[in-house]
Amino acid sequence: MLYVLPIVSHIVVATLICGCFTPGHADELSTLISTVTQKAQQDGKKMTISINKKRNDGLQAAKETAQIFSSKEFQQTVQAEEKRLRENIFAKRIAPWKKQIQTATPKNKGRIYLFLSSSIPDETMQTYISIIAHAGVSKITPIMRGFIQPTTSLEATTDYFSRILKKNPQCQEETNNSCEFYPVAISLKPSLFAQYDVSRVPALLFETDQESYLIRGDAGLDYLLEAINRQAKNVILTRLIKKIRGRF
Secondary structure: OOOHHHHHHHHHHHHHHHOOOOHHHHHHHHHHHHHHHHHHHHHHHHOOOOOOOOHHHHHHHHHHHHHHHHOHHHHHHHHHHHHHHHHHHOHHHHHHHHHHHHHHOOOOOOEEEEEEOOOOOHHHHHHHHHHHHHHOOOOOEEEEOOOOOOOOOHHHHHHHHHHHOEOOOOOOOOOOOOOOEOOOOOEEOHHHHHHOOOOOOOEEEEEOOOOEEEEEOOOOHHHHHHHHHHHHOOHHHHHHHHHHOOOO
């Protein structure tokens, strides 16, 4: 990438020169292009990118921000503010829309959360991610307690997400810029871990406005959903299980 511009400029020159050559000059043209290419590579090696002197400060600031965000006190403050805005500030404005949504939404609605952790083997995580992508990214929300431990590093967390979201685990970004990733968003919800006292993962939560179901166990996602649905008897879960198992 460092010598893209030199290559482009030299190739443009070579292209202009090509227009002046006749078929009898093929050998000379080939030699000229080879020389230009070598010169571009040499110019590229001379280019350097200055070191970001603020990198360590930025990482430290990100670490401190992550710790504050993940703290129980901050999450409680966020929830309290959300409730205040919903009930006191925007209550009248959202009431008509809320009524429409409730009327249009089926009774068997619900939210599905898959509790995960970096302690789960990468292969298992990648399997869960691929199934969620197949089922529809809006159907199941994968969540983690917070940033990767023990460093609570934003950089480490980014690298981890990049690794488990990669469709082909063997694809190396350093040598191939076309690695594909699943469009699955992993949320950080420490408050939900605390609310349902989730200390072991994987765990699956199905939550409605009236009730909630939680199951823990290292099993296939469809089996976890099926175990919950034996009690919930929810049409949304039934359809989701069938889709995961490829029956649609």
